[in-house]
Every structure is written in C-alpha cells, then in structure tokens.
Amino acid sequence: MIKLMDKWRITNHLLKHSSKLLFDRRLSANSHNSVFRSALECSESLVKRGFGNASTIRYRCFGSEATKFERNAAFSTLNSEDVSYFKELLGEKSVIQDEDVLLAANEDWMRKYRGSSKLLLQPRTTNEVSQILKYCNSRLLAVVPQGGNTGLVGGSVPVFDEVIINMGSMNNLITFDKGSGVLVCEAGCILENLVSFVDDHGFIMPLDLGAKGSCQIGGNVSTNAGGLRLVRYGSLHGNILGLEAVLANGDVIDMLGTLRKDNTGYDLKHLFIGSEGSLGIVTKVSIHTPPKLSSVNLAFLACKDYFSCQKLLREAKRKLGEILSAFEFLDNQSMDLVLTYLEGVRNPFSSSMHNFYVLIETTGSEESYDREKLEAFLLSSMEGGLISDGVIAQDINQASSFWRIREGIAEALMKAGAVYKYDLSLPVEKMYDLVEKMRQRLGETAKVIGYGHLGDGNLHLNISAPRYDDMIFAQIEPYVYEWTSEHRGSISAEHGLGLMKANKIFYSKSPKTVQLMSSIKKLLDPNGILNPYKVLPHSLSSH
Numbered sequence: 001m002i003k004l005m006d007k008w009r010i011t012n013h014l015l016k017h018s019s020k021l022l023f024d025r026r027l028s029a030n031s032h033n034s035v036f037r038s039a040l041e042c043s044e045s046l047v048k049r050g051f052g053n054a055s056t057i058r059y060r061c062f063g064s065e066a067t068k069f070e071r072n073a074a075f076s077t078l079n080s081e082d083v084s085y086f087k088e089l090l091g092e093k094s095v096i097q098d099e100d101v102l103l104a105a106n107e108d109w110m111r112k113y114r115g116s117s118k119l120l121l122q123p124r125t126t127n128e129v130s131q132i133l134k135y136c137n138s139r140l141l142a143v144v145p146q147g148g149n150t151g152l153v154g155g156s157v158p159v160f161d162e163v164i165i166n167m168g169s170m171n172n173l174i175t176f177d178k179g180s181g182v183l184v185c186e187a188g189c190i191l192e193n194l195v196s197f198v199d200d201h202g203f204i205m206p207l208d209l210g211a212k213g214s215c216q217i218g219g220n221v222s223t224n225a226g227g228l229r230l231v232r233y234g235s236l237h238g239n240i241l242g243l244e245a246v247l248a249n250g251d252v253i254d255m256l257g258t259l260r261k262d263n264t265g266y267d268l269k270h271l272f273i274g275s276e277g278s279l280g281i282v283t284k285v286s287i288h289t290p291p292k293l294s295s296v297n298l299a300f301l302a303c304k305d306y307f308s309c310q311k312l313l314r315e316a317k318r319k320l321g322e323i324l325s326a327f328e329f330l331d332n333q334s335m336d337l338v339l340t341y342l343e344g345v346r347n348p349f350s351s352s353m354h355n356f357y358v359l360i361e362t363t364g365s366e367e368s369y370d371r372e373k374l375e376a377f378l379l380s381s382m383e384g385g386l387i388s389d390g391v392i393a394q395d396i397n398q399a400s401s402f403w404r405i406r407e408g409i410a411e412a413l414m415k416a417g418a419v420y421k422y423d424l425s426l427p428v429e430k431m432y433d434l435v436e437k438m439r440q441r442l443g444e445t446a447k448v449i450g451y452g453h454l455g456d457g458n459l460h461l462n463i464s465a466p467r468y469d470d471m472i473f474a475q476i477e478p479y480v481y482e483w484t485s486e487h488r489g490s491i492s493a494e495h496g497l498g499l500m501k502a503n504k505i506f507y508s509k510s511p512k513t514v515q516l517m518s519s520i521k522k523l524l525d526p527n528g529i530l531n532p533y534k535v536l537p538h539s540l541s542s543h
C-alpha cells in the first residue's frame with residue numbers, strides 16, 4: 001500500500017487544480033433529489049400506517065410510547081367556504097386538493113409521520129401569507145408551514161388536518177450585494193440554488209447539508225439547521241442578518257436588516273430562527289455569505305479508536321486553525337451500512353475496514369501555505385498514531401465520493417429498514433460512550449450507528465432494525481434522553497424538536513425556561529394555530 005504521505009505527494013499537484021472544482025462538486029454532486037426519491041421508494045414496506053381523519057393520533061406506531069392524543073377540539077374543520085376564500089385569494093392553481101400531492105405533503109421524509117390534511121396552499125407573496133394567516137386565525141383553522149419537507153422530527157407535516165402552507169412558490173432572489181456578500185431572498189428558495197447563485201459571484205453559503213437539493217432557506221432558518229460547515233462559519237443565529245415573518249394574526253414583522261451590527265432593542269429575529277414554524281412564517285431572509293476561497297482540500301482518514309478521533313479534532317483545531325472547514329466522523333457500522341445500501345459507493349481504503357473514519361476539509365486562500373499546513377498536520381498525526389491510513393481527494397470526483405459516504409448515511413439508514421434517529425449535543429469525550437452503551441443494551445436485536453459533526457460536538461445516534469419494535473424502543477427511550485441529560489447534553493443539536501420531541505423538552509431545558517417559551521408562544525400565537533402539537537410540551541399547549 002502506498003504510504004500516507006506518498007499519497008499526499010502524488011495528489012498535491014492535482015489539488016492545485018481541483019480546489020475550484022471541489023466547490024463545484026459541493027454544488028452539484030451532493031444534491032440528493034434522486035436520493036429522496038429512492039429513499040422513499042425503498043421504504044415502501046417499512047410500516048403500514050393509518051391515513052384517515054381520525055381525531056386521535058395513530059400514525060406514530062414505531063414505539064410503545066406512541067403518544068395518543070386528541071386533536072385540539074377548539075380548531076375548526078375546513079369547509080367549502082374556506083376553500084372558496086383561498087381560491088379567491090390565491091387563484092385556483094395555488095389551492096391544492098389533489099390527492100397525490102396531498103399524500104406526499106402529509107408524509108415526512110422518514111415516512112414516520114403522516115397527517116390527513118385536505119388542503120395545501122402555495123402563497124407567492126408575503127401579503128398572501130398574511131391574508132391566509134389572518135383568515136385561518138379568525139376561523140381557528142390550524143396550519144403547518146412547510147418548506148422542502150426534509151425535516152427529521154415530524155415538524156413539517158400535519159398531525160391531524162392542519163392546512164399545509166407550502167413556501168415553495170416564494171422562491172425569488174431579492175438582492176445580492178457583491179461587496180458585502182449579503183443575500184436577500186424569499187424563504188422558499190432551495191438551498192442548492194442559492195449555493196449556485198452566490199458561487200457564480202464568488203461567494204459561498206455559510207451552511208451546507210445533505211438535503212440541500214430539496215430543503216429551503218426558510219426551512220433551514222426555521223430549524224436553525226447546522227450541517228457540515230458550522231464548525232467554520234457558525235450557526236444561522238450568526239449568519240442570518242435579518243428576516244421578515246408573518247405572525248398568526250397576519251401581522252407582517254419586517255426585521256429584514258442587512259447590517260452586521262444592530263443593537264437597537266431586542267433582536268427579535270432570533271425568536272424565529274429555530275422555532276420550527278411555531279411562532280410565525282418566515283417569508284424573507286437576509287444572510288451573510290462569506291467569500292469563496294480558492295484552495296480546498298479534503299482528506300479521508302482512518303482511525304483505530306474513538307479516542308484518536310477526539311485527539312485528532314483537538315489537534316486539527318490547534319494546527320489547522322483558520323483553514324479548518326469541516327470535521328466529520330463516522331464509525332465502521334456507518335461505513336458498512338453505506339457500502340451495503342448505496343449504489344456506487346466504495347470504501348477509499350479498499351483492502352481493509354477501520355473502526356472510525358474522519359473527513360477533514362480545509363478551505364483557505366493560499367494554496368501552498370494551506371497544503372503545507374495540512375501536510376504537516378497529517379504527518380504529525382500519523383507519527384503520533386492518531387491516523388492509521390488516509391487519502392486526500394485527488395480530484396473532484398474523489399472528493400465527491402468521499403462526501404457521498406458521509407452524506408449518504410441518512411439515506412442508507414432509510415434503505416436498511418426501521419430507524420430510530422437521535423441528534424444529540426454532548427461533550428466530545430463522552431459522545432461515543434452512548435453509542436457503546438446502546439450496543440450493550442440492544443445486543444443483536446438492532447444495529448447501533450454513530451456518526452456526525454464531531455467538530456461541533458454533535459452525535460447522530462441511529463438505531464437500525466428490520467422493523468419498528470416495542471421491545472427495541474423500550475431499550476432506547478427514555479434511556480437515551482436520560483443519559484444525555486445526565487451529561488448536560490442537548491436532546492436536539494440541530495434537527496429541532498418537532499412532534500417527536502415536543503414532550504421531551506424538559507430533558508434539556510429547565511421548567512422556567514419552557515414556561516417562558518410557552519408565554520412567548522401565547523403572546524405571538526394566542527390561538528395556537530401555528531404548527532400545533534410541535535416544539536412545546538402538550539401539557540403547556542393552549543388546548
């Protein structure tokens with residue numbers, strides 16, 4: 001086998017020419033529109049669920065703790081006059097009652113959650129959103145805001161018969177300042193389209209995630225999505241400079257500033273970042289995009305144990321410093337799953353499996369300096385025994401294939417069968433203990449998969465089983481939440497709470513904090529029509 005450093009030497013000259021391409025790769029090769037289709041197709045056999053208009057929730061049949069709760073009786077039921085009103089307001093084409101469209105929009109990406117909405121609206125302007133909400137509020141019609149429907153916690157689909165307000169038709173770019181890199185656009189813009197647009201002007205979006213071909217910037221903002229670049233560019237709380245949102249009563253709140261600094265009073269935009277459509281509908285956003293830098297390197301590394309991954313992260317932060325742009329990890333079980341279920345994926349270390357894999361991406365402006373820095377880092381890490389094997393992407397295709405392994409895990413899990421998905425923030429040194437504990441608890445009954453954004457202390461713990469099973473579920477919950485809470489972690493690092501974790505919020509937030517959240521909800525949405533049953537515990541909801 002070629003020694004690690006030899007591989008790097010061989011590839012260095014290629015990298016010189018491939019850094020622009022690496023960016024381009026991230027624009028196109030990882031758009032998983034096709035991923036979504038195939039994942040949905042192959043999960044057809046997962047679980048058979050009810051799809052009626054029952055007033056008791058009955059689709060969450062993947063665990064014995066399935067919350068059986070009633071539809072809020074205070075909400076009205078849609079009638080023909082409502083539909084006529086919406087047709088008058090939006091035009092026939094934007095008022096969707098087609099069964100096939102509704103079937104897809106009622107069901108989430110994981111095919112775990114399914115509502116029974118009879119109506120999907122597609123507003124094209126903020127004023128239309130405002131009129132819709134004003135009407136729904138006066139009629140007590142509950143609504144669910146929907147972006148690309150790639151959310152992973154059941155937040156983007158109705159629980160019962162809520163009207164779906166899909167933001168996909170509000171997809172205009174408004175302004176782009178080529179000096180400051182500030183982009184202002186409508187909430188329904190697909191992330192990947194924004195990535196392409198700013199790339200053409202020499203900028204990058206400060207967030208990148210596997211769902212970028214389908215998710216919308218409004219959905220990203222509403223979930224405060226993290227993704228692969230957070231380690232470098234920080235969270236959307238820092239990158240979103242302003243936004244426009246429509247409250248439940250139809251009031252339009254214009255906070256669409258483009259300034260980096262603005263301390264005039266409470267910074268209310270933050271309430272809408274990460275509130276998962278429960279406080280208002282985000283209609284426009286203003287986002288700071290950093291300049292695109294010319295030199296990008298991607299290394300795929302193998303480590304013998306989790307301790308080495310941890311140490312490698314500490315070293316990378318110190319030694320790569322400002323050029324580090326991604327630090328992701330996956331375990332052997334994740335790799336195995338991807339190799340088994342995704343077509344055309346192969347292990348870069350073809351001859352052997354390793355216990356852990358780490359992807360390190362660097363992004364900088366000075367090719368020779370960046371390369372020297374990365375090489376010195378990899379050499380010292382290899383000498384220190386932190387890396388057992390490694391390869392740097394030689395070209396755009398190789399870089400793409402490395403990212404495909406990491407970004408394809410969610411899709412591979414869907415193909416493998418039932419998946420219990422947890423998204424936790426934990427101290428990095430403790431993080432993998434939980435994966436091992438779960439393996440002990442579950443034995444041979446299920447596969448336990450650990451991967452995630454190690455650079456941000458974010459573990460994606462996934463339990464994969466042939467089918468949803470009460471016995472398995474009982475081994476997982478509440479243990480996962482209790483363990484996370486004991487270690488002062490967060491039960492939602494980046495995916496949000498949605499329906500899945502609305503009642504689990506107390507594992508990560510104090511009662512007084514949750515009470516304050518509930519007061520804010522009541523202030524902004526007194527009738528509770530916006531995304532009901534989600535985010536906040538049902539005991540505090542207004543029904």
Ligand code: FAD
Pocket residue numbers: 032109144145146147148149150151152155156167187188208209210211214215216217218219220221222223224225226227228276277278280281282283410411494495498531
């Ligand atoms: P949706 O799924 O439609 O909605 C998500 C939530 O936001 C819902 O509560 C919805 O009501 C609300 N919402 C949507 N649009 C609006 C709006 N305009 N105004 C108000 N509320 C709104 N997430 C990460 O954080 N990091 C990742 O790395 C990541 N990778 C993923 C990879 C895959 C393959 C998949 C399927 C998902 C991934 N996700 C990830 C989860 C998901 O993509 C993100 O949560 C994304 O931000 C959701 O955007 P969306 O447009 O699909 O929103």
Ligand code: MLT
Pocket residue numbers: 210227406407409410423452453460
């Ligand atoms: C990821 O990082 O791959 C996403 O958050 C999706 C997942 O957790 O599976």
Ligand code: ZN
Pocket residue numbers: 227452453460494
């Ligand atoms: Zn993630």
